[in-house]
Amino acid sequence: MATAAAKNAIPNPAPAPQPKKRWSRLRALKRIIQLGAVGAVGYASYVVYQNRHPTEQKQFDPSKRTIVLLGTGWGAVSFLKKLNTDDFNVIIVSPRNYFLFTPLLPSCTVGTIELRSIMEPIRFITRHKSRNVKFYESECTDIDPESKTISITDVSDIKGAVSNTTIPYDYLVVAIGADNQTFGMAGVREHACFLKEIWDAQKIRTRLMDCVESAGFASQTPEEVSRLLHMVVVGGGPTGVEYAAELHDFLKDDLQIWYPELVDKLRITLVEALPNVLPMFSSQLIQYTERTFKQNNIEVLTKTMVKEVADKEIKVMDANKNMVSIPYGLLVWATGNCPRPLARKLMARLKEGGQSSPRGLLIDEYMRVAGAQDMYAIGDCTFTKYAPTAQVATQQGLYLASVFANLARIERGENRKISPFEYTHQGSLAYIGSDRAIADLPFLNGNVSVGGVATYVFWRSVYISNMFSFRNRFLVVGDWVKSRIFGRDVSRE
Amino acid sequence: MATAAAKNAIPNPAPAPQPKKRWSRLRALKRIIQLGAVGAVGYASYVVYQNRHPTEQKQFDPSKRTIVLLGTGWGAVSFLKKLNTDDFNVIIVSPRNYFLFTPLLPSCTVGTIELRSIMEPIRFITRHKSRNVKFYESECTDIDPESKTISITDVSDIKGAVSNTTIPYDYLVVAIGADNQTFGMAGVREHACFLKEIWDAQKIRTRLMDCVESAGFASQTPEEVSRLLHMVVVGGGPTGVEYAAELHDFLKDDLQIWYPELVDKLRITLVEALPNVLPMFSSQLIQYTERTFKQNNIEVLTKTMVKEVADKEIKVMDANKNMVSIPYGLLVWATGNCPRPLARKLMARLKEGGQSSPRGLLIDEYMRVAGAQDMYAIGDCTFTKYAPTAQVATQQGLYLASVFANLARIERGENRKISPFEYTHQGSLAYIGSDRAIADLPFLNGNVSVGGVATYVFWRSVYISNMFSFRNRFLVVGDWVKSRIFGRDVSRE
Structure with a gap:
């Protein structure tokens, strides 16, 4: 065009000078x-x-040291991406053969984004390394720091004749993440939904629609309708808040249209033991969030401790120390982390070497696990002065890759020192519903706190730019456009 | 632009006449x-x-007759779409709160298309009817033609206090589809995957990647690798053929890139008891399909009967009447339909009224169930002279809506006759892999048989134009573009 x-302009012999200039600039x-x-x-x-189109890869080199990497989460993948595999053989062990962009998981529980859009198959990363990286889809069940071996087992439904084996390592990187914190309370694992993995988000999505459809069952009693349509979220951290926010959006944008007879009866309650939600944010943003939630009819019960979890109700001690029973249809449990069984086993084994905290693996400033040789740990499985976030795990992973680059240099006879790990906080972000987000951003030596629709646009662009692959970016943006145009799907899968 | x-052309005082004409036409x-x-x-x-933005709907009118519709498949939804709800109250009972575009289900097993793209929530349809349509997500467990009531039960995980009830009907439309045919063989339900519902496609996708990952497990034995990577499809109808075709594409387009060490060991075998696959197609297309499969290394075992199904192998009697054992990693079972328990119960109840076939409900040319009053049946739950296809069910559903329009006219005192149902075959289509499809199309009084890449484009456009909603069309085309550009996802969900 x-x-x-x-071309059309060429035979033009005497145009007025003014338009020409304007048009030529345009x-x-x-x-x-x-x-x-x-x-x-x-x-x-x-x-x-x-x-x-990945290229040919070098094969395993017996003259190189072998790194065994446990995990495919934030820490493991950022480590893997930066690691130079010319210098090492790498074996990855994880029950998940994909990386999951966890910050967008709450959006998947209601279909704002589809799960596959925030998954990145680990082979899409390993196949692009210079040397072949082995991946075993299995769970590490034991680590023996003495013999420097790990035991792995195939925990999936389909197993071959060999489904248990041990693998030796020269270096071990533990990036196994953490388990869901239940405070040892009976009934949580049985009745509540967590929000950490793919299957958690799927389960929530299915159960949510199941509650709505069961409430709409022929001649359902009013009390049962009220119970089934009560969505309770335990935990006022970013995960719980973002889930409540997404749920509200789904209610307002979609259920309102398709289930008009039920939507007025649907309630969302957020239960938090501390005096306020989002303790990591500055106080004006906490207030802004609580105000927004009030406008959106999300009830926030602070200073409220869950005491018992049954299949249709929870018992809580409220701010006035009264025991109250709260009937629910869907219970989402997002109260943070506790160490996985493997981490606990390892901690017990290394107790004399200095593993004295029940809250996670203790590491030094070079990510070395206290009490073990050639063993490193990063991310949520460790207990450090930093919060257990994707941001910390990523920076630790990148740092650890440079530690290994240094090891390779030392191996080659170069003598260089590496400075200890330092975390640079990039800020905290959370989505709070109705196209509003909040952000606490370090700026110069101070802090900028912003909230609203512009922050929401910022929140989206930060997440998009933090995705590891162009493919995921494209898919997530596509999903956002899709759910904006067509609304979210209300099928119970 | x-x-x-x-505008730029306006000050042009004397252009050559030739270019002007050309350009102005352009x-x-x-x-x-x-x-x-x-x-x-x-x-x-x-x-x-x-x-x-659906509009306000009329409420249930006690002076109108109530139609209870069982099902949300092809027959039920095409009936519902055409039915004029001014004349009737409608209650839908189905365990699935969505319509599923089944012909594209094989594409979902490998991620060419995502499942949500071929699902249409039933509310997206019911909310646009002139009168409120009730939907109960539940299974009909019994039909009593005497009292004209049905029993329904909520079979989902989450139930309210009321999860069983009976509903009276004035007219009943049975469109419950069919069950998977297992020929009463032990082990099929336990070990094989069917390909009829959402969860079937999900299970196949998970198991497929599970087989691949388990084959890649550390020091897996060669025999086990060979077994785990053997994908066996039983049934040479369109479903089995299209699944084998999609599997081949996935292997060639994706696994080849990401699992280069395993891909040569992956084999696909199609087992069919008849002398050839796709018996409904003309012989040159059958040959074309078998040739294409041969090129694509899909082994086709015809005249081969499955005799036993165990967890890691099937025993078959081959064309030479020898018993052969075939080890498999993934077994997909697509051998057609048999009546659901509810249909069998109803058939037994109406035996004296004329229900004499074990293969499905017998109906007359007006879709009336033999032996019952005010009861109609359409689609795969019936046994007629037509094949159990989406095409037949759709035409029956549309026809039945006109039967009800006629009933309403008679109610209003108009006296009109309606002609009996006549099926118009639009043709048969199947995808056979490597961007090739086959089509048998009735043309004038003859038949046109075509196969190849152009037919593949035709196959796609027919499917797209047959989707019920603009939303689904957009989503499916989006998925095709996505998997073409980025390849398919190889995560095991």
């Missing part, structure tokens, strides 16, 4: 935009092509 | 295309807006 317009702008668009599409095509 | 070019074409695009986008926006 541009060519047609340009035309130049148009050209620049067109060239930019062509360039962007070209670059994107190149990236996509490269991603789908 | 067009405006800029057009420009007119450009305008037409632009207007067309704007119109298409405008129309699409209007449709999407309308779909998401």
Whole structure:
């Protein structure tokens, strides 16, 4: 089209000078935009092509040391991405053969985003390393720091004749994440839904629609309708808050249209033991969140401790120390982390070496596990002065890759020192519903706290730019557009 | 852009006549295309807006007769879409609160298309009817033609205090579909995957990746690798053939890239008891399919009967009457239909009224169930001279809606006759892998048989145009583009 317009201008012998200037400037702008668009599409095509056409990889080299990496979460994957596999053989052990972009998991519970859009198969990463990386989809059940071996077992439904084995390591990187904290309370694992893995989000989505459909069953009693449509979230951290926010959006944007007879009876309650939600945010943002939740009819019960969990109700001690029973249809439990059985086993084994905390593996500033040789740990399985966030795990993973780069240099006879790990906080973000988000961002030596619709746009762009692959970015943006245009799906899968 | 070019042409005082004519014609074409695009986008926006903004509905009218509709499949939904709810109250009972576009289910087993893209929530349809349509997500467990009531039960995980009840009907429409045919063979339900529902496709997708990952487990034995990577499909009808075809594409397009060490060991075998696959197609297309499968290394075992199904192998009697044992990793069972328990119960009850076939409900040419009053049946739960296909069920559903329109007219005192049901075969289509499809199309009084890449494009466009909603069309096309650009996901969910 541009060519047609340009050629057409050639036989023009005596145009008025004013329009020409204006038009030529406009035309130049148009050209620049067109060239930019062509360039962007070209670059994107190149990236996509490269991603789908990995090159030949070097084979395992017996003369190199072998790193066994446990996990495929934030810490493990950022470590893997940065690690130079020219210097090491790498074996990954994890029950999940994909990386999961956990911050967007609450959006998946109601279908704002589809789960597959925030999953990145681990092979999409390992196949692009210079050396072949082995991946065993299995769970590490034991670590023996003496013999430097680990035991792995295939925990999936389909097993081969060999489903248990031991693997030796030269270096071990423990990045297994954490388990859901239940405070040892009976009934939580049985009746509540967590929000950590793919299957958790799927279960919540199914149960939510199940509650709605069961409430709509022929001649259901009013008390049961009220119970089934009561969605209770325990835990006022970012996960609990974002889940409540997404649930509210789903209610307002979608259930309102398709289940008009039920939507007024649906209630959302957030239960938090502390005096307020989101303790990591500044106080004006906490107030802003609580105000927004009030507008959105999300009831927030602070200073409220869950004491018992049964299949249709929880018993809580409220702010006035009264025991109250809260009937629920769906219970989501997001009260933070506790160590996984494997981490606990390892901690017990290394107790004399200095593993004295029940809250996670103790590591030094170089990510070395206290009391063990050639063993490193990063992310939520460790207990450090930092919060157990994706941000910390990522920075630890990147740092650990540089530790290994240094080890390789030392191996080659170069003598260089590496400085200890330092965490740089990039800020805290949370989505609070109705197209509003909040952000606490470190700025110069102070802190900027913002909340609202603009922050929501910022929240989205930060998440998109933090996704590891172009593919995931494209898929998530596609899902956002899709759910904006067509609404969310209300099928019970 | 067009405006800029057009305005620029105005001060042009003396252009050569030739170019002007050519350019003005080109420009007119450009305008037409632009207007067309704007119109298409405008129309699409209007449709999407309308779909998401259903209007107020009339309430149930006690003076009108009540139709109870069992099912949300092809027959039920096409009936529902065409039925005029001004004339009747409608209650739908189905354990699935969505319509499923079953012909694309094989594509979902490997991620060419995502499951949610071929699901249409039933409320997206019922909310647009003129009168409120009640939907109970539950299973009909019994039909009593004497008292004209049905018993329903909530079979989902979450139940309210009321989870069983009976509902009276004035008219009953049975569109419950069929069960998977297992020929009463032990082990099939336990070890094989069917391909009829959402969860079947999900299970296959999970198991497939599970087989691949278990084959890649540390020091797996060669025999086990060979077994785990043997994908066996029983049944050479369109479902089995299309599944084998999709599996081959996944192998070639995706596993080849990400699991290069395993892909050569992956084998696909199709087992069929008859002398050839796809008996409903013309012989040259059968040969074309078998040739394509041979090129694609899909082994086809015809005249081979499955005799036993165990957890890791099946025993078959081959074409030479020898018993052979075939080890498998994944077994997909697609051998057709048999009546559901509810249909069998009803058939037994109406035996004296004329229900003499064990293969399904007998109906007359007006869809009336033999031996019952005010009861109709359509689709795969019936046994007629037609094949149990989506095409037949759809036409029966549409026809039945006109039967009810006639009933309403008779009610109003008009006296009109309706002609009996006649099925118009639109043709048979199947995807056979490597971007090739086959089609048998009735043409004038003959038949046109075509196969190849062009037919594949035709296959896609037929499916897209047969989807019930603009939303599903958009989603499926989006998925096709996505999997073409980025490849399929290899995560084990």
